[in-house]
Amino acid sequence: MAARAGGAARAAAGAVATGGAAAQAAGGAARVGALAPLGVRIFRWLWIAGLISNIGGWMQTVGAQWFLVEQHASPAVIALVSTASAAPVLLFGIPAGVLGEFANRRLLLIGVQSIQALTALALALLTAAGAMTPVLLLALTFALGTASAVQLPAYQAIVPEIVPTKLIANAASLSSIGVNVARAIGPALAGLTIASLGIPFVFALNAASFAGLLLVLVLWRGYRPPKADREPFFSATRAGLRYVAHAGVVRRLYLQLLLFIVPANALWALLPVLADARLNLDSNGYGLLLAALGVGSIGGAFLIPKLRDAWGTSRLIAATSALYGLGIAGVALSDTLLITLPVLVLVGLAWIGVIATLNGTVQSFLPAWVRTRGLSVYQLVLFGGTALGATVAGALGTSIGVAVTVAGAGGVVVLTAVWLLFRPLLPTTGKSRALAPMPLTDVPPVELPAGPDDAEAVPDAPGDRPPLDPDGSTLVIVRYEIADTDRPRFLELMRRVEQSRRRTGARTWTLYDDREHPGFIVEAFTVGSWREHLSQHRSRTTGYDTEISDAARALSRSAPAVDHLVSIAVPRHPHPSVTAPPTAPVPPTAPVPPIAPDRPTPTVPSTKEETP
Structure with missing residues (x-):
């Protein structure tokens, strides 16, 4: 089961599924039969329908x-087929990720x-x-391509919802195998169809290939939409981008x-x-190259x-990477099908590696x-790079x-392999324990309410607090007492703490030296809202963050003191109960005597201040 895309984009989607399996295996998933997920009825039917759909794609x-x-289009125009398939991710990839996080994925896919x-x-009729x-x-x-960009994140996220946890790795592997089986069959079948029935019939078969998947999705009963805490669209988008921006390993992988x-x-x-000009192949021959x-x-994948x-x-x-670079260089220089086919294998x-x-x-x-x-x-990096490269x-x-x-x-790909030898990635990926959600223990909120809807009235002795705005900007202040000998180590740790705070939602973060109380260092960070700060505690903080x-x-010699400040909205207009302060009574003015005709008009002092 895999989302449809075009050309290299669809090939990458298959690799994404394999990558999911690799991630799960890295977390120590139990080894079970490779075909075990097909025992889950809905997964089996989705996998079969997805295979047919991808063949059509x-x-x-x-x-x-x-x-x-x-x-007789130019190479630049022919290459735009890959660009047109991949470019929509640049426009819709991030919004699609937010939509797939909280929407009913079944209805979205339908x-x-x-x-x-x-x-x-x-396309077929025209x-x-x-x-x-x-x-x-x-x-x-x-x-x-736009439709593929919208559905791809939801498609990736739906597998863990329909198979048991221990089968996720195998389900992802089967999804990848389905995509690559389609790649082996689809191009060859397209070549035969073009030669015998023409290109319009190929497009018609692609349209028909959607029917099976649509039927399975429509008949699917018992699907439960995700129950994740919904966030405003732009807030959720910023949170996702903020996480990537402050997750060093993830940034390195994207680069x-x-x-x-x-x-x-x-x-x-x-x-x-290359198939047409260098190898003198027809559509059947081109399909054979893609099948290889x-x-x-x-x-x-295995x-x-x-x-x-x-x-x-x-x-x-x-x-x-080195094998891929050398391989495509060999394909470019080869003019013999017998050499090109094994090299393409x-x-x-x-590529999948x-x-x-x-x-x-x-x-x-x-x-x-x-x-x-x-x-x-x-996906934005993958498909955007695909569009740019094409x-x-x-x-x-x-x-x-x-x-x-x-x-x-x-040759450029080979250079990236050499560069990787000098800037290696992490040798292992086993982080499943450290990624499990854990409570944030170092900055506990004062009397956490039971849920975001209850955040407006949190009791406080001796009376009740004023109403709390759950969407108000939140400032968290933590005071540490650090010995001079521990200061260098503490500052090094706080560099990693800063990244952790920002990954989980902090918009600003600053460390202060308390000049009035020697030995105390103050950490202050702001979060977009009280609701988001609660999410930091309940779901965003992982074991890795907690360890840091x-x-x-x-290192603090005393228990760190924590304060939470939530912004207050200042009213634009005074409350009706607020009246203007009373003014002092004005003493009565003595009557001015009538002015005699032969006397000049007296000058009356002004009550206004003169402008200097």
Whole structure:
């Protein structure tokens, strides 16, 4: 079961599923039969329907690219098929992550799948009528890519909801296998269909392939929407971006992904041109090339977890990146199908090795409360890099030649592997214990209410507090008493505490030296609202965060004192009970005597102050 995308984007989606399995395995998931998740009825039907849908999706990609080849479009235009499929993630990836975090995912998928089916049907009818143009084809491909961008985060998050925890790793592996089986079958089937029935029939089969998945989703009973605490849209978006910005390991992984995906996508964008111009293949031959990539990816889905256990994350990514770079350079320089096919099998294996391992490592460092939003940022980097890489490759292919462009891209990928040897990632990803939600012990709120709706009236001795605004900005102040000998160690720990606070919701963070009380250091941080601060305590703080804060807290010679301040809204207009202060009575003024005609008019002193 995997969301549909196009070209390299769909291949990456399959790797995402493998990465999920890797993440779960890293957390020590129990080893059970590889096919055990198929015993879960709803997963089995979704997996079968998803396989059929992905076969149709791969047929659509081949049909679109070959349509442009037959139109004698330039390499730059042909490469835009990958760009049109991936670019929507740049626009909708982050909002889709927020939507997938809190929405009814089943209804979301039904709606998006329906839109995709209608779009694919329009594509088939327009092509059959002879009204299809390259611009219209790219526009409809962009529409299909937009739908994929909206549904992808929800699709990734739905597997843990339908299979037992111990089967999640195997379910993710099966999802990846389904995507890569579709990649092996879809392109070859598309080539045969184009040769015998034409491109419009390929697009029609893609439209029909949505029917099975739609039927399964509509008939699905017993689905329970996520019960996560809902947040305002923009607040939830900021929280997800804030987490990624202050999670150093996650940022490093995203950078590595970007450095790989931009040059690596040259092969996916320009392979149709290589098949036509260098290997003199027709649509059947092009489908055979994509099938070879699919076979390699299927083998990689089974082999990569074992290699990762043996080599570690950094060495595996470096090795598979180097293999991919050398492989696509070989494909670019080869003019013989007998050489190209086995090399593409190795390239498919290397592709799944890099993308799946990076994604699995990312998932192992993303806590549950922000996982869907964090993965949407991952998709933003992945699909955005895909769109950028396809655009650059197309432009270079037109100007300096396709073979030179792909071979040069392979050299750049090899350089990223060398760079990784000097800047290694973490060798393991086993962080499941540290990512489990744990209560925040170092800054406990005063008498936490039972829920956000109860946050407006928290009792306080001797009387009741004034009403508390749950959406009011919250300032948390923590005072530590630190010995001079412990100060360097404490400051080093507080650097990590700052990152922890910011990851979980702090908007500002400052450390102060109390000049009036020597030996005391004051930490102050603000959170967007009291509700969000409660979320810090209840769901956002992980075991890893708690370990850091406890280590800093242990250096304090006395128990750290904590204060919570919640902002008060100052009224714009005075309350009716508030009256103006009384003014002093004005003494009566003596009557002015009548002025005689022969006397000058007296000057009356002004009661106003003169302006200096």
